[in-house]
Amino acid sequence: MAATRPSNPLALAVLVLLWERPMHPYEMSSTLRERRKEDSIKLNYGSLYSVVESLRKRGLIEAAETVREGRRPERTVYAITDIGAQVMVDWLVELLSTPKKEFTQFEAALSLAGALPPEQVTELLGQRLRNLRFHQKAVEAVFEEARTVKLPRLFMIEAEFSAALLTAEIAFVEQLLGELRAGSLGGFALWQRMHELRRAGVPPEEIDAKLDAEFADELAFARDEST
């Protein structure tokens, strides 16, 4: 059996932490928090403990000892196994070298935005833009702070990546908003008309027929798609 692994990236974080040195679950979570890794890896207690258990069952990590410090409850300290170290490397290699489609909520929302009327979508994207810019300022403040305490950039690459995506999203929304406000986005009139008809209470099939007639040219693509 090829060594399988859990799908949650938190499991990879656990492997990396145990590759550094043995520790117990709660220490993993606090270490991740200290290093600001919770910004890039979703951390939640339930998942942490179940992920640790899942790694143990697969033989990627093992319980090293159970210690009791002061009068705190007992804690199980885990260590990485040789197979675990190998899986960690393979996993990192795959994630770094091979891009794979990541589904985002915003992309889903964009693809379904047609269900709201164009005016409302314009308004909502305006709000989003304001929120994004506000967020960007906060992120820049964090970078500024990092520079003043001389934190080496190595420890923040993931934050820089996420900031780069944020900048790209801002540019995209700005551009889209411009086209929406100008009404110049291809298909805009069709979209508007569809909502007009719905508001008027026209039933679905009739809407389809009317739009098909009124926007014959714009909907031409749909007719010869039977290839």
Added chain:
Amino acid sequence: MAATRPSNPLALAVLVLLWERPMHPYEMSSTLRERRKEDSIKLNYGSLYSVVESLRKRGLIEAAETVREGRRPERTVYAITDIGAQVMVDWLVELLSTPKKEFTQFEAALSLAGALPPEQVTELLGQRLRNLRFHQKAVEAVFEEARTVKLPRLFMIEAEFSAALLTAEIAFVEQLLGELRAGSLGGFALWQRMHELRRAGVPPEEIDAKLDAEFADELAFARDEST
């Protein structure tokens, strides 16, 4: 009880489809496929049926009729309810107007990349860059095709968004690769030395101590963090 909703965006897609007109689950999946929405919304059969059931239990959709066409098995046709339509609107409003952190695998991998030696990470990111560029060409070909069949841009905004993120990622990886190859990324030497010591079999605590001594200036930030 405030109308709750499933968390899977596929449920939003179901609401939108049923807002257009009643249909049965299999038709939902084929409609989504025809419209290329599976590129922006993760579609999988298991999830589809359980999401439909979950929407039904919450009263956001309801079974309208069960039909049997030809000698095909029976199918349940669902319709959206008034509450369902409201939830659909609220959900779209939230997703479009309010950005929320999306965790990506690559961001997680970047934040844990320190567990591989710098030379290997450089090599892997080189591979990634080649893959990303290849993928970008394919995406551009799709856009080209869309232009020739005159598909209105409205129907592809989500694809344009995803392409914008792809471009941003390429730029980021190019930039990062440059700094890695030049060895100019802050913390690079520290990272290299850490792996050197590990290869030499030095135990964790000693590595920490040595690095702390050798890179006192670069690690200064860590010492006065006890605020």
Added chain:
DNA sequence: AGGCGAATACTCGAAGTCGAGTATTCGAGA
């Protein structure tokens, strides 16, 4: 006429996700 691959239409159960809840202990201040 009949065979076979593509499309239709789901089902199932193992695995994973999540946040709220619980119980304890430490330490700063009144």
Added chain:
DNA sequence: TCTCGAATACTCGACTTCGAGTATTCGCCT
């Protein structure tokens, strides 16, 4: 010395996710 909030260290179970498997039928090709 007492208290109270923050930190420590998990547990629980309801809900989701997922992909592989199943069973049928349509329609083209020979």
